[in-house]
Every structure is written in C-alpha cells, then in structure tokens.
Amino acid sequence: MRQNPERRTALIDAAIEVLAGQGARGLTFRAVDNQAGVPIGTASNYFANRDALLVQAGRRVFQRLDPGAAVIGEALALPRTRASVERLMHEMVERITGFGSGFLAMLELRLEATRRPELRKVLTEQIRENLQANIDFHLETGMPGDARSVEMLYLALNWLITEQLTLPEVFGEGRTKELVAAAVDMIVPPR
C-alpha cells in the first residue's frame, strides 16, 4: 500500500470526477488511473479494493464541499436579517453547483450506501455533522429562523440542486435564484 499523500488525494479527486461523469458503473481502478493521468495500476497500489476507494471518496467530497473560512467570516459581518440568509443561501447553492461533480458523486455514493453499511456509516456521520454545524452556526449568529428552518432549507435546497444538476430543464437554470429566494421567504420568518 503506497503512501504518497498528494498522489492519494489526486486519485481520490479523480475518483470523484469518474463517479460524477460515468457513474458508479464506471468507477474502476483503470478509470481512476486514466482520469488522474497516472499509469495504469497505480490506483490498485493505493486502495485495497473498490470499497476502500468509495469510502475515502465519501469523506473527501464533504471536505471539498465545506465552505472556507472566508465564507464564514463574511457571514459574520452580515446583518441578522432575512436578506442576509437569502444571500448566504444563494452563495451556498452557487458554491455547490459550481462543484457539480462533487454533488453528483455524493448522490452516487448515497445510492451505493444503500448496499454498503460502512459507506453508509461514513456518509451519515458526515452529513449529520454538516447539518448540525449549519444549525449551530445559524443559531449562534442569531440569524432569523430556528433549527427547524435550517432543516427545511437543507431539504428544499438539496433537491433544488439535484434537480438543476440532473434535469436542468425541469425548472430551467434561470429560475435557480428565484427559487432559492422563494424558499427563504417561505421558510425563514421576517425579522
């Protein structure tokens, strides 16, 4: 088992691209090697089997989807109004949509998790943490809305992103902003 960390990360990122681009069906060691531009057989050396690759991809996706400190800092400077929440939600949707392959890979992984208990455990943990962090941040900053509001935004916006990434013509990409705004308007109480 090889240990070069940069190379390992590069392989995992390649796996994410493969997952998004070719689906779980296309995720093979060879495909990862090709995507990463390394010689055939390399991924074999870094991951004991396909399962290990999936689990590590599962962790990595969330790591990359996380907002940076910059976004957090910016949020702290905003007034505690519904308009700010709207802005933050737009930002989040933009950010995630911008890393579309990450979100699609996560969807693929969710479906895989149906059949792989270990992967399910990892994803559940990551998502719970993520959601809880969002709730805590929201409450601590004193933005309008409670924990329930955050959960609802989580639900609505996740499917909005899913829709726009998988079947963009259902709503039309132009309606994204409008729908985000509507979600916030309905879910977050005015202040």
Add this chain to the structure above:
Amino acid sequence: MRQNPERRTALIDAAIEVLAGQGARGLTFRAVDNQAGVPIGTASNYFANRDALLVQAGRRVFQRLDPGAAVIGEALALPRTRASVERLMHEMVERITGFGSGFLAMLELRLEATRRPELRKVLTEQIRENLQANIDFHLETGMPGDARSVEMLYLALNWLITEQLTLPEVFGEGRTKELVAAAVDMIVPPR
C-alpha cells in the same frame, strides 16, 4: 423483438428492482432475467440494448408512482384547509416511501440521464407533467397555497424521501411525519 406485453412489463418491473437493489452498475440483461425469474437471454429478446431498457424503466416508474383515482377522489372530499394539505402530503410521502425501490430507481435513472440525452428527455417530460398536474390539481381544488407552494413542497419532500431512503439515520425514520408537517406549516399559508 418479442411482443408479449405482460412479460415485457414484468421485465421492466424487474429492471426497476435491480436498479434499486444493485444500482445502475448492476443493471444487466442477465440480472433482469434473474430478477424476473425468466430464462437467461429473455431480456435480450425484448430490448434492443441497455439504453432501451433504461428509457422504458424511466416511463414505468412514473406510471407506478402515480396516485390512483382513489387518492384523487379522497382528496376532493377533503375540506380546503391546511390540515388537508398536510394529510395529502403525508399520504404521498407514505405512498412513495412504500415503493422505495421505485424512488431509488428513479434516482439512479436521474444520474444516468446525466450521460444519456434520450433518457434525460423522457425523465424531464415525465417530471414536468407530474409537477404541473400537482399544481393544477392544487389550484383547481382551491386548497390553500399557490403554485409556488406546490413547487416548494415538491422540493422539500423529495429530498426528505431521498434522505430517509438512502441515509435513514440522518433524521431517523421516526421524524418523517414531523418533518412533513413542518414543511406544510411553513410553506402553506393558513386559511
């Protein structure tokens, strides 16, 4: 190309189960044959190729997810209140969750649609119709809320179902009812 319609339907339904159970990766003619309990090679005789099978599965899922006339009739007899909407939404979530393999298959198909224009066309069409029918029904019956409310419920409840079917421990299955109720409370205006 064989034409026996019952058998064809049985094969497509088998394909849906395979999609849900083993993912797009596992969807092969052989797997479908096994699932349907017919001799190996049968699916080959009914579908020109894997694509055709996917597209037909795409249509079938929606056919089976459709509420029957019974549900429609029941809805018409309800008072035009938020409580009724809540009840209808519970019913819908129950119904879809009850055909979990159908919903999961649809998710798999969505992801496949990313790479298959024809499948994307079929799914987009089905979903637009479906959503529009929901909106029309809602408006015509005079239930509280407008088109926007229906879209929001669509967003939130779809992801709720996704969450419960793929990573049930994130929220816990026990919270489904509560979350549906919360969604309706926030999204549908009181009347």
Add this chain to the structure above:
DNA sequence: AACTTACCACTACACTCGGAGTGGTGTCAA
C-alpha cells in the same frame, strides 16, 4: 382434419471486453 404460418419461450454459445491483481524493473533519496 391436416397443413401452415407465426410467434414466443427457452437454450446454448461464440465472441469480446474490461478489470483485477501481481511481479518485476527502474529510479531516487536517505
């Protein structure tokens, strides 16, 4: 009633493809 046509279930198989894994060699750095 015998014949014919058509359809379909079922079987078998040839052929291809692609992946997994392994062992070996070269290379660089400690």
Add this chain to the structure above:
DNA sequence: TTGACACCACTCCGAGTGTAGTGGTAAGTT
C-alpha cells in the same frame, strides 16, 4: 546500500452482449 515508490507488462478471470437455433403452441387456412 537499502528501501520506498513509480511505472510497466502480462496473465487470469469473469461477465455481458447479441445471435442463432430448437421446440412448442395456437390460430388460421384449405
């Protein structure tokens, strides 16, 4: 000099597709 890793070649194996072929059955025809 030794160990770790990149790179490469090669083999084994399983799976899947598509097709050709066989037998049976039902309906229609003369």
